[in-house]
Amino acid sequence: MKMCIACGMPMTAIGDYPLHDISKNYCKHCAHKDGTMKTFEEKWQELTLHYVNHHNIDYAIAKETACTILKKLPAWKRKW
Structure with missing residues (x-):
């Protein structure tokens, strides 16, 4: 089972992937409508709210x- 590199969500169904693209390593909640990954700042604000x-x-x-939570995830580790 894949885990989202940006939020840690388990991705168990095709609907969990942005644009149903299983080649992505981040989930639909961490993607813009065009399928590109959101920035750290966008995810930080979303999780804060x-x-x-x-x-x-x-x-x-x-x-x-x-x-604290986000900086432990693979997508953001290089930021620290």
């Missing part, structure tokens, strides 16, 4: 938490 909106976490703490 997810924590704020769905887990009732303060924005500053959510931003720090999101960064």
Whole structure:
């Protein structure tokens, strides 16, 4: 089973891939509508807002938490 390099999501079905392209190593949630991968900053903002909106976490703490999680993933390791 493939895991998304940008968010860690398991990709178990063709619908999990951007544009149903199983050659991609990132998931549909980490892709733009044209199938290209989102940037670190885009994913960081999305994950931060997810924590704020769905887990009732303060924005500053959510931003720090999101960064901690993302920087451990293969797509972003070279950024650090």
